[in-house]
Amino acid sequence: MAPERRKYARKYCKYCEAKIEFIDYKDTKILKHALSERYKIMPRRLTGTCKRHQEMAELAIKRARHTALIPYVVDTRNVVAHPFDQLQ
Amino acid sequence: MTRHYELLFVLKPTLVDEEVQARITFLKETLEKNGAEISAFQNMGTRKLAYKIEKFERGYYGVFYFTAPSLAIGEVERNIRINEDFIKFMSVKYENQKELRHWNKIVEKCNKQVTTTQPVDAPVQETEASPEA
Secondary structure, eight states: OOOOOOOOOOOOOHHHTTTTTSSTTTOOHGGGGGBBTTBBBOOHHHOOOHHHHHHHHHHHHHHHHHTTTSOOOOOOOOOOSTTTTTTO | OOOEEEEEEETTTTHHHHHHHHHHHHHHHHHHHTTTTTEEEEEEEEEEEEEEETTEEEEEEEEEEEEEEEEHHHHHHHHHOOOTTTEEEEEEESHHHHHEEEEEEEEHHHHHHHHHOTTHHHHHHHHHOOOOO
């Protein structure tokens, strides 16, 4: 007998919901939907972001990292309690 | 061919206000010298960097929105690289219709803010009187 499948909340694209047409890398607040606590880019299969917005978010995150708006890595040396608090 | 661009730059936090203004006018002049038409300037202020750059923890952020011939970008970037006060910069090209619409929206927003809060020309003209630092 196969174990009963666990039920999760249905995933949906947060960017489609907010009707975002273009993801600006300077707006770090909207980038966090596609980021993990350690500022890794979350895969689409876990967040439910649609392909169109995922591609935009990827590019925006990479640009934001280059300009030091969000960190490249958060490792054990500089881990913080509330990672998204510093985003303005 | 003229295209729509945006240029973000980060200045050293050790500069005082007048020096920051001088760098901004310097950048503005280099842009205009190379045939760029500046549409808006966004002042993001001094903010904490996500990681250390040249041992600095903070930096002054500013963004220019302009249209320019594509050849101008290389020359402007070369000028920025020479100057040590710019610790980070990035130019982004806005090409397709969706991006251009966003570009126009930001420019409109920036210009609206400038007119309501403070006239942006006032501090710029002051620094023009002083010799180039």
